[in-house]
Amino acid sequence: MSSGDFSRRTLLAGGAGVAAAMLPGVAFAGQDGGSRTRTVAGTLKPDVPDWYYLPVDVPRGVRQIDVAYSYDKPSVPAGTRGNACDIGIFGPEGYELGNARGFRGWSGGFRDRFSISASEATPGYLAGLITPGRWHVILGPYTVAPQGLNYRVDITLTFGPAGTPFEPEPAPESAPARDRGRAWYRGDSHLHTVHSDGRRTPEQLVADARAAGLDFIVSTEHNTSSAQLVWGRYAPADLLILNGEEVTTRSGHWPAIGLPAGTWIDWRYRAADPRDFRRFTDQVHRAGGLVTAAHPFANCFGCTYEFAHELADLVEVWNGPWGAEDEASVVHWDGLLRGGRFVPAIGNSDAHNPGQQVALPHTVVLADRLRREELLAGLKAGRSWLAESAAVQLDFTVSGGGQQAGIGERLPAGTGTPVTVEAVVGGVPGTTVTILDQLGPQHTEPVGDSGAATVRWTTYPRYSRWVRVEVRRPSGGLNAMVALANPIFLGTGR
Template sequence: MRMNDFSRRTLLRAGGIAAAAGMLPGVAFADQPGGTSRTQTVTGTLKPDVPDWYYLPVDVPRGVRQIDVAYSYDKPPVPAGTRGNACDIGMFGPEGHELGNARGFRGWSGGFRDRFSISASEATPGYLAGPIEPGRWHVVLGPYTVAPQGLNYRVDITLAFGPEGAPFVPSPTPETAPARERGRAWYRGDSHLHTVHSDGRRTPEQLVADARAAGLDFIVSTDHNTSSSQLIWGHHATDDLLILNGEEVTTRSGHWPAIGLPAGTWVDWRYRAGDPRDFRRFTDQVHRAGGLVTAAHPFATCFGCTYEFAHELADLVEVWNGPWTQDDEASVVHWDGLLRGGRFVPAIGDSDAHHPDQRVGLPHTVVLADRLRRRELLAGLKAGRSWLAESASVQLDFTVSGGGASAGIGERLAAGTGTPVTVKAVVAGVPGTTVTFLDQLGPERTEPIGDSGAATVTWTTYPRYSRWVRVEVRRPSGGPNTTVPNAMVALSNPIFLGPAH
């Protein structure tokens, strides 16, 4: 079956969700006896002035045991500086495809795969296994960028008929990792990671192995726009690594990982920063579920990656993403500017590792928590009781003291304005670096660290001069993990000085 080019008139006539998206002409399948299968094909062209999402209706009869979808599109040459064709794909079931309809969501693979399958027993990674209920399903196409010539697409939908297989049984991750439990302690974790359930190249088993090798206590799995991996982590869990659930909500206006979600939680992504009520709706969903919202790689240079949403709705800001680059420097400068303006959004650092050649734990966040559990770890992150590290070999203890009291990272020393305050950083595992204390006026004291990589650095200030202090450890030469000089090795969240206002 061949469908004609989609027209703007069709969009306006469709109504409902098509007013904000596009509705393509659909296909309907008749009942089939026995164990046969049938395929129908849809083709068409999307022009450059298209909405973000198109929905292709598929009327599914009774007796279907599996849906298979394959798609392709052309990639014509374009002039330098012009974006070519890129189109994502996913699926919604007969429960509906309205914004936020988690019951209808059946999977997403973005542009990572050209085909997927769904049945009661299993599904392609990124998709949710479950019964193939009769009714109107929708293939969702997301034309990410469209060449001036347009985007010619083809979608093949195959229904296989016959009895369903055994139902899929979820295996969520355990809530504890007893071999790493140390009570109230500093725990190392990487909260932005990908597997084959989105566009990662690691299997869940490989990700666990690499996280353990990196010396981490916990990880957060944040596959793009899908909850599928949340349902299988129990098969790969170990007693020395706590695995938390998440989703990197990947919108056209930037990415925001939702971390610490209950297993099976899906967060919609089909809106832009110009729709602030939608962003608040889904950040509220994450908070009701007990999770946190991270503003990811705010100045990343990839298309659609720059964070354009409101920082005041985020719980964390990812100022360091993977090996140190200039966009990380821009993120730290922006975060420091928020601090100077009186807005504290705790900093976090993650590897965002997708491929085996991208190192898990470079960087990661070290958080003070009452125990190695989801709720306690998230509480420590949200309070800013954390610092960022290049690797597990990097050690940092950062405190302030004065007037008979002391405070640590993310805390406040409630000393009078004229009270002398001693700022102290104890570092190890950082040869060839410098330690710098900063406050709202900028860098205040810098000391080089010798070949031993260990030192205690102190500085005295007063609350009348410093509203807060923080510490950075940098490697002037850049080092093995980056080509950028003065690369970050460790960074702390601030300690606040003086009475709270």
């Protein structure tokens, strides 16, 4: 057994305000068969870096690597954070920031052990040859109690032939049974399975997405690309599955959606150095994906979005069942609009467990086809609206001067041209429809028991720079959102 304290660790550079440290390592000698285990234990003090790397020297002839870890959880006073520690691993190709070749998996704090071989790996980890060289187990002390965090890591190497190589099976790029050409498509772009901290299997997620009436989903596992390599085993002809990753940093979460299969985005930085954030958002954009500012006001450590909104393509203003955090997100998003910055809104369920409803909410996007490029283009342009379920219907348009425009578009009418704003809703009994512009709510009408209504209001571009619509229902003391549309812009200016 090896043990160490802070004085024996080597500090490493990790970006502005983000340090890393090297823990005492272990080395294994080669052998013909069987397995061997080495253990490292020690204590992390409350004033610690975000990441620790534990070197593991792996000889030739290793078939499988298994890692198990544990740490204590002492009692802490009310209002004080206790111990929580994440885990992952990098191969001998390196662990430098952005080194996708070295990344071999991550499970955060969801699992206490993992296994990797050429043929298979624990969900969240990447199957592949156990190549000889220096591997690094990464520990991420998420929060540390005042007493410190006592940890133990057991590394087991099993020797023998490598076995049959893993064959990736990414999801197909189309779902022909759902492709309706240019149409409105319903999708949930923030979802989890057992490949990170979700309780659903991929099969269960597909079944629940189909039952919810979705046309597409985006798989966004925390900090790993492992699910991207297996979705082809589960993809039906009537559901398009896109790849993503919820990039889970200590300064907030930002799902990268619409990635090519096998794309990994690094997360080992904070908002203190915007160069790192820009580096990886640029990587997403080069890959053809979009950046989402997730649950901006989530009330958990490291969840609130602290990065620059101008580098995000979308902002998730509605995450799961409606609550005060979502209200704050909509108010902030509306403030961005009033200040002249349009970051299209998106709504997702962020469903992790069978008790959390897929597609509550989801986003309905206008796209030329049910394909990645067309869906992402519609989302980035803001040609979309948010709904609590597939039963909710919304058609939102403006017309004036012989022209018409829809959600995310512009009506280039003169300042004195009367503009008719029209919202047609269905499936929303017991709600109110409100039309808003940059000055706030302008017109509200109730919806009767039929759940259907047509609401109209007239304005002029000299008074309204943009208009948008909300559908809400009183629920549990909240004026809960039922549907929300991205704005329609009025006039010839921007």
